[in-house]
Amino acid sequence: MIKQWLVLAAIFVLSACGGSSSTSSSSDRTTTVPSASLPINQGTPSATQIRPGVEIVADGSSCTSNFLFSPNAQTVYIGVAAHCFSSDTNSGVDPCESNNLAIGFNEITIENATQPGELVYTSWRAMQEMGETAGSDICTYNDFALVKIHPDDFANVHPAAIAFGGPTSFFTGVAAVDDGVFAFGQSPLHFGIRSREAKEGQITAVRADGWAYDIATDTPGLSGDSGGPIFTAQGGALAVTSVLSVSLSINPLSNGVVNLERALNYAIDGGFIGASTRLLTWPAFYPAGDL
Numbered sequence: 001m002i003k004q005w006l007v008l009a010a011i012f013v014l015s016a017c018g019g020s021s022s023t024s025s026s027s028d029r030t031t032t033v034p035s036a037s038l039p040i041n042q043g044t045p046s047a048t049q050i051r052p053g054v055e056i057v058a059d060g061s062s063c064t065s066n067f068l069f070s071p072n073a074q075t076v077y078i079g080v081a082a083h084c085f086s087s088d089t090n091s092g093v094d095p096c097e098s099n100n101l102a103i104g105f106n107e108i109t110i111e112n113a114t115q116p117g118e119l120v121y122t123s124w125r126a127m128q129e130m131g132e133t134a135g136s137d138i139c140t141y142n143d144f145a146l147v148k149i150h151p152d153d154f155a156n157v158h159p160a161a162i163a164f165g166g167p168t169s170f171f172t173g174v175a176a177v178d179d180g181v182f183a184f185g186q187s188p189l190h191f192g193i194r195s196r197e198a199k200e201g202q203i204t205a206v207r208a209d210g211w212a213y214d215i216a217t218d219t220p221g222l223s224g225d226s227g228g229p230i231f232t233a234q235g236g237a238l239a240v241t242s243v244l245s246v247s248l249s250i251n252p253l254s255n256g257v258v259n260l261e262r263a264l265n266y267a268i269d270g271g272f273i274g275a276s277t278r279l280l281t282w283p284a285f286y287p288a289g290d291l
Contacts, residue, residue, distance in 0.1 A: 033278040040157040053162030054111035064228035071274035077146040081227035096139035115150035137208035143242040144263035160282040163198040163289040167237035174210035180233035185225025198289030235285030
């Protein structure tokens with residue numbers, strides 16, 4: 001995590017780890033994909049499967065994964081936050097000037113996987129290649145990465161997110177202040193207690209014309225929650241957790257989250273991942289967080 005989110009009150013930042021993009025409100029590249037089109041598990045999800053929300057560990061950094069994506073029937077990606085793959089996370093270095101793990105780094109531990117994952121995309125590296133200006137909104141808020149799951153583990157991959165299920169769809173456009181959200185985080189400081197991992201809240205601010213949101217949740221977000229999925233009230237894939245901060249403002253907890261549509265479109269528009277890359281969905285959503 002880095003000190004990216006600007007708040008008006010004093011902030012105490014918690015460790016979150018252990019050319020311009022298109023800003024269109026919708027895109028045919030961000031449609032959903034029925035999981036039946038891929039060689040992954042279609043039955044009842046279990047706790048021993050690779051699902052959105054499992055822990056991702058790379059170079060000593062632990063984060064939560066968000067959603068599953070696929071460009072074709074032979075490839076499955078799991079989303080994370082880009083800062084989980086940078087040695088400069090928490091150091092105050094701008095993402096567009098940071099040191100990052102190399103694309104192709106293949107010593108990534110994915111919870112429940114038998115084989116390590118491979119880093120195929122990180123926005124922090126991509127923005128440097130695109131020549132983005134340090135300190136700009138895009139450098140501040142674009143925090144998204146993709147890890148390729150090894151084919152040996154496809155049979156143990158399931159699209160339903162831990163706790164909530166879904167995502168039922170891909171949210172496009174910009175959400176509004178006071179919209180309800182659900183979040184999941186795998187921090188070891190939650191001690192595996194589901195009521196602390198699965199959180200409900202609402203959007204408290206829209207930042208950078210929709211590039212990111214602040215959300216307030218009913219339980220604290222802690223180290224390890226970074227990268228986790230953020231759902232709309234209807235179960236749509238909305239955002240990715242980037243920054244966790246405790247604030248003295250009216251909202252005791254503020255979570256900075258990245259607009260998933262913007263982040264994915266940036267990767268596609270820059271040619272870093274295939275234009276066919278789609279979100280994998282699951283039709284059922286459980287707001288109580290008991291899946």
